[in-house]
Amino acid sequence: MPHDAFHGTGLSDHIGTQAGQHLADAVQHTTGHALNAAMDQLQDLMVPALIGLGSLSGALLVGRATMAGAQVLAAAAIRAAEDQAELRQRQLDAQQAAACWRDAAFAAVRANARIDTLRARIRRAGPDGPPEPPDLPPPLALAGRNLDEALRQLADTDRRLRHAEAAYARATMEAAARPVAGAHPEDTGWHATLRARRRQALEAYEEAATEAEARASLPQPPHAAAAAPTEEEVLRLGADLLAMLPQNVSAADYRLVEERVTVAAEVAARRPAAAKRHLREAAGFAERMTRDAERRQETEEWAAQQLAFLRDDHPGTPVPLPDARAEIAVLERFLYQGGTLAEAERVRVAARVGERVDAYQRMYATEVIRAAVRRSQPETAGCTTSGAVQIIDWTPPGWGEEHWLRVSVEAGGTARVATMHRERDPAEETDDDLDLDWQRCHEAPEHLGTLCELAERAGLSVPFDFGELPARPVRRMGHRPARDHTGPKARHRDQERQS
Numbered sequence: 001m002p003h004d005a006f007h008g009t010g011l012s013d014h015i016g017t018q019a020g021q022h023l024a025d026a027v028q029h030t031t032g033h034a035l036n037a038a039m040d041q042l043q044d045l046m047v048p049a050l051i052g053l054g055s056l057s058g059a060l061l062v063g064r065a066t067m068a069g070a071q072v073l074a075a076a077a078i079r080a081a082e083d084q085a086e087l088r089q090r091q092l093d094a095q096q097a098a099a100c101w102r103d104a105a106f107a108a109v110r111a112n113a114r115i116d117t118l119r120a121r122i123r124r125a126g127p128d129g130p131p132e133p134p135d136l137p138p139p140l141a142l143a144g145r146n147l148d149e150a151l152r153q154l155a156d157t158d159r160r161l162r163h164a165e166a167a168y169a170r171a172t173m174e175a176a177a178r179p180v181a182g183a184h185p186e187d188t189g190w191h192a193t194l195r196a197r198r199r200q201a202l203e204a205y206e207e208a209a210t211e212a213e214a215r216a217s218l219p220q221p222p223h224a225a226a227a228a229p230t231e232e233e234v235l236r237l238g239a240d241l242l243a244m245l246p247q248n249v250s251a252a253d254y255r256l257v258e259e260r261v262t263v264a265a266e267v268a269a270r271r272p273a274a275a276k277r278h279l280r281e282a283a284g285f286a287e288r289m290t291r292d293a294e295r296r297q298e299t300e301e302w303a304a305q306q307l308a309f310l311r312d313d314h315p316g317t318p319v320p321l322p323d324a325r326a327e328i329a330v331l332e333r334f335l336y337q338g339g340t341l342a343e344a345e346r347v348r349v350a351a352r353v354g355e356r357v358d359a360y361q362r363m364y365a366t367e368v369i370r371a372a373v374r375r376s377q378p379e380t381a382g383c384t385t386s387g388a389v390q391i392i393d394w395t396p397p398g399w400g401e402e403h404w405l406r407v408s409v410e411a412g413g414t415a416r417v418a419t420m421h422r423e424r425d426p427a428e429e430t431d432d433d434l435d436l437d438w439q440r441c442h443e444a445p446e447h448l449g450t451l452c453e454l455a456e457r458a459g460l461s462v463p464f465d466f467g468e469l470p471a472r473p474v475r476r477m478g479h480r481p482a483r484d485h486t487g488p489k490a491r492h493r494d495q496e497r498q499s
Helices: 021-025 036-044 055-067 070-089 094-128 147-176 187-207 211-217 231-243 251-267 272-311 325-337 343-376 431-457 492-498
Strands: 029-032 381-386 389-394 403-409 414-421
Touching: 094 147, 094 272, 094 325, 147 187, 147 211, 147 251, 187 211, 187 231, 187 251, 231 251, 231 272, 251 272, 272 325, 272 343, 325 343, 403 431, 414 431
Parallel strands: none
Antiparallel strands: 029 414, 381 389, 389 403, 403 414
C-alpha cells in the first residue's frame, strides 16, 4: 500500500506549497524527512567542505545577509575581524571555519552596502558636495577565496572604507563651517578650534585597527555645562558635540550645530546664562541629528543590500525568478534621489528578496546532497529539474538497475524522498517484483542514513524522519487482472531507454 509522509522544510513560509506531479511515480513506499534542522544549519554552516564558498553558496549567504538586521550584520563584521586574529594562531575545525565564513560573508554584504551608500550620498550631493570625492574601495567578492584571504580582504576594505567615510566627513565639515555674519571678531578662531576637535575624532576613527576599535574611539556625549560656562568651556563642550556627530551628517545640519555653539561662545563672557541656553540647544540639535543620521544610514544600507541582491541574478537558477524591476526602481530612487521609503515599498522589496533566497536555498540543498553522493559514487547519481522542483536520483549500492531513491526539493518548500522502480508492464508484474519493491522500501532508511552522513561531511546535516513503513504485500494465487495493477513507474531516462 502506498506510503507518503513528509514534512515542510521551513524553506519558505510565504510561498504556497505546490506538490510535484512527478511524485505520482513513487512506488509502494514514499518516505519523507524534515529539512527544518538542515536549513537552520545552513544559516550557520554555509560552507560545505566539498564545494567551498562557490557562487551558489555565496549567493545564498548574500541573500541571508540581506534579510538579516543591521545589528546582526554589525556583530558579524566585528566577529570576522576577531576571526582573522584567531586564524593566525590555530587551525579551525570544519564547524568553526564554516561559522567564520558565515560571519565573513555577512560582513562583506554590510561593507558593500556601506560603499554603495557613500557613493549614493556623493552622487546626491552633486556640485554642493566635496570638491574632491574620496576614493572608495571596490566591492567585496569572497567567492573563490580561501578563508584567510577573505578575512584579510575584509580588514583591508574596512580600513579603506573608514578612510573614505572620514575624508567625506572632513570635506563636509570644511564646506559647512563658516563665520557667522556680524559675530565676534575672534569667531574665526572659534571655528578652527571646533573643527580641530572633529578632525581629531575622525583621524582616530580611520586609524583604528578594527571596527570595534573605531567604535570605541568615537567621542562620548559631553557633560552638561556649568551654571555660568566660560568661553573656554563653551568651546570645549561644543567641540565635543560636533566631534560626536555621525560621519554622514549633512553640511546643513553640521552648520546648524556649529552656529549654535559659536553664538554661545560669543555671549559667554557677557551673558553666561544665555550661553548655557544656546549650548543646551546645540546639544538638543546634535542629539536629534545624530538619531536621524543613524536611522537614515541604517535605511540606506538596507536599501543598498536589497538592491545589490536583486540586481545580481545567479546564472544557475533553474527557473526564471520573479520580476523585480519595480522594486529595483524604488530602491534606486531612494538611494540616488533621496526621500523616504514607504512601509508598503519595504514589504514588497522584502518579499522579492525572500523569494530569491528560497530559490537559492533549494538549489544549495540540492547541490550539497548531490555533491555528497557523487563524492562517494559519482556514477550512481543524477540531478534534473522539473519546473521549479530540484530532483536528485540516487542508486544505492547493491540496488542494481531496477530501483533508486529520488530526493525532491519543491518550490513550495517541501522535501520528499521516494523509493522508485523502473517502468514495467503491469500485466507482467509478479509477486517477486512486489516483494523486491517492499524490500527496497525497508532498505531505504539505512541507505538514506548513509546519504545523511555524506551530506554531513559536506557541512549540511540532513535528519531523516520516517513514517510507518508499509506492510509486506500478500502473495497472490495466480496473476491478477491488469486493472488491479498500479500504473507504470519510471524516470525519464529509463522511458527513453525502453522506447
